[in-house]
Amino acid sequence: MRAVICALNSKFVHSSLAAWYLLAGVETYGAGGVTAEVLEGTVNEDFHAVAARIIDKKPDAIGFGCYIWNIGFVKKLLPAIKKALPGAAVILGGPEVSYNAGEVLNSAPLVDFIISGEGEEPLARLLNALAEGAPVDGIPGVCFRRGGEIVAAPPHCPAGEPPNPYGKAYLAALNGRLAYLETSRGCPFSCAFCLSGREGKVRYFGLDRAKRDILLLGASGTRTVKFVDRTFNADRARAREIFGFIIGNYGAAIPPGVCFHFEIAGDLLDGETLTLLETAPKGAIQFEIGLQSFNGKTLAAINRKTDTARLKENIGRLVSFGSIHVHIDLIAGLPREAMRSFAGSFDAAYALRPHMLQLGFLKLLHGADMRARPDAYPCRYDPAPPYEVLETPWLTAPELKRLHGAEDALERLYNSGRFRRTLCYVLERTGMTPFALFMSAGDFLAEREVCRLPLDDFTALALEFFGALEGVERAALRDALVCDRLATNSTGRLPRVLQSQSGRIKPVMTAVNAANPLKKGVKRGFALLQGENAAVYADYTDKDPVTGEYALHKVLLPGKGTAGD
Numbered sequence: 001m002r003a004v005i006c007a008l009n010s011k012f013v014h015s016s017l018a019a020w021y022l023l024a025g026v027e028t029y030g031a032g033g034v035t036a037e038v039l040e041g042t043v044n045e046d047f048h049a050v051a052a053r054i055i056d057k058k059p060d061a062i063g064f065g066c067y068i069w070n071i072g073f074v075k076k077l078l079p080a081i082k083k084a085l086p087g088a089a090v091i092l093g094g095p096e097v098s099y100n101a102g103e104v105l106n107s108a109p110l111v112d113f114i115i116s117g118e119g120e121e122p123l124a125r126l127l128n129a130l131a132e133g134a135p136v137d138g139i140p141g142v143c144f145r146r147g148g149e150i151v152a153a154p155p156h157c158p159a160g161e162p163p164n165p166y167g168k169a170y171l172a173a174l175n176g177r178l179a180y181l182e183t184s185r186g187c188p189f190s191c192a193f194c195l196s197g198r199e200g201k202v203r204y205f206g207l208d209r210a211k212r213d214i215l216l217l218g219a220s221g222t223r224t225v226k227f228v229d230r231t232f233n234a235d236r237a238r239a240r241e242i243f244g245f246i247i248g249n250y251g252a253a254i255p256p257g258v259c260f261h262f263e264i265a266g267d268l269l270d271g272e273t274l275t276l277l278e279t280a281p282k283g284a285i286q287f288e289i290g291l292q293s294f295n296g297k298t299l300a301a302i303n304r305k306t307d308t309a310r311l312k313e314n315i316g317r318l319v320s321f322g323s324i325h326v327h328i329d330l331i332a333g334l335p336r337e338a339m340r341s342f343a344g345s346f347d348a349a350y351a352l353r354p355h356m357l358q359l360g361f362l363k364l365l366h367g368a369d370m371r372a373r374p375d376a377y378p379c380r381y382d383p384a385p386p387y388e389v390l391e392t393p394w395l396t397a398p399e400l401k402r403l404h405g406a407e408d409a410l411e412r413l414y415n416s417g418r419f420r421r422t423l424c425y426v427l428e429r430t431g432m433t434p435f436a437l438f439m440s441a442g443d444f445l446a447e448r449e450v451c452r453l454p455l456d457d458f459t460a461l462a463l464e465f466f467g468a469l470e471g472v473e474r475a476a477l478r479d480a481l482v483c484d485r486l487a488t489n490s491t492g493r494l495p496r497v498l499q500s501q502s503g504r505i506k507p508v509m510t511a512v513n514a515a516n517p518l519k520k521g522v523k524r525g526f527a528l529l530q531g532e533n534a535a536v537y538a539d540y541t542d543k544d545p546v547t548g549e550y551a552l553h554k555v556l557l558p559g560k561g562t563a564g565d
Helices: 017-029 047-056 071-084 101-107 120-132 168-174 207-218 236-249 271-277 296-301 308-321 339-351 397-415 420-430 434-447 455-467 474-488 505-515
Strands: 002-009 035-042 061-065 089-093 113-115 142-146 149-152 179-181 224-227 259-264 285-292 325-332 356-361 389-391 524-529 534-539 552-556
Touching: 002 017, 002 047, 002 071, 017 035, 017 061, 017 120, 017 168, 035 047, 035 168, 047 071, 061 071, 061 120, 071 089, 089 120, 101 113, 101 142, 101 149, 113 120, 179 207, 207 224, 207 236, 236 259, 236 271, 236 285, 271 308, 285 308, 308 325, 325 339, 339 356, 339 434, 356 397, 389 397, 397 420, 397 434, 420 434, 420 455, 420 474, 434 455, 455 474, 474 524, 474 534, 474 552, 505 524, 505 534, 505 552
Parallel strands: 002 035, 002 061, 061 089, 089 113, 179 224, 224 259, 259 285, 285 325, 325 356
Antiparallel strands: 113 142, 142 149, 524 534, 534 552
16 A cells, blocks of 8 residues: 655645655554655646645555635546546545535545545545555544445544654655654644644643754754744743753854744743843744734734733843744624724734834634534635635725735735835825825735735835825935845845936945955945935845844944944
């Protein structure tokens, strides 16, 4: 019995941890003669090419991990695979089929089996049964057809740790891509839009295992190790020990330049943990913090408990360290959150000055309480993946459309990190709220049907949009854009709309280069400022790992003295 475990990722840089867990399960629980291998691809590939790669393996069974980003691609593959390999068993698993297995089997005749829940042991037992021609009844989590009826066993609920997925084949396949690390399963919370807390408990893996895997992945050649634990710091003492282990080994057993990403609850950080985190090497740790909303009624409606005052205080402190990248999330379309309320949540989140502010949209996932209880959570959503909300009793469809425009503007202007000084200047001069500014910018970009643009062209659009706002001075705006450009673009070249033809920059360049000779191979970018009698320059070395910026230096023009950095 030869099986292929297919992992279809959303991007090449991603790797699939689940597929390697399943392989480890087959190697641990599989009978003699049962073998498996992992085949990874992306949903951006030609599906004929992916199907051909699978077919060329001539497997007896093919397993697919199914998620909102790949379920359509998986279903598109099945006809070609079944036509070429009619005797091969098609097995689906993952969150996109675990909670609606009967519905999927009824609508997809080319699917033979579905495994609901954790699959490491059930997949191996299913392959064992297929190899032996034995009944599959009673294998935990396995759902299949029998005589026109759907037969389903309860999901597997193991008490121990899953087998180790990090074998030689995994490390060879990783090849510098994002590495994923799991030190627990489950979540102690039960947010109505989420699947992680359905089991109502958390299963923690041993700390020795976690530390071993941290060192292994840290030295694997990847630049980012992403912990997939939900609410990583739910156990404060355990989280603190792992943070301390990373900090203590960073620069030695853990090579410098590796970043560890965690999803945490910001209000659960205590003083002892914050004091420890203040010692973290710059860029070693990154936090993603799900705010979702600052509206108390909304948080109560989705069964989310948050101490918002402590949350704000803790995020502010994390950002003040300057060494930890802070990413915070908001969700539009939640219950009891109208546009005015969401604007307040957005402005409160923006005021925390995170390095990234993600504006997401509610998705009604299979298995989530919000989807299962439409009377309690009334809304209209797209029936196709990713099941995004289209309208709620509190947000109209046109309002959600405008919010998508604001999201686009937020990604381009704020989350890109390329316009931070410009945004600060514009908000100060206009007196606009951040929400109003990004809504207006979104409308502006939507009217021009802006899609992908070279950075120079987008900078010209930004100059046009910001320059038309009341209170903005053209020279000061241009200078802010110039500083942003030099600090974030290592070409050292300004776009045409920001260039100055003055020859006064040449003596400054000569003086700076004489006083601070450049190292071989390092570029230096110069520009004149029009709003003040000064110039700025940046050396393109030692990029800040948290902000992604290069240091800017300001000098007064000849005869005026020198300003500080």
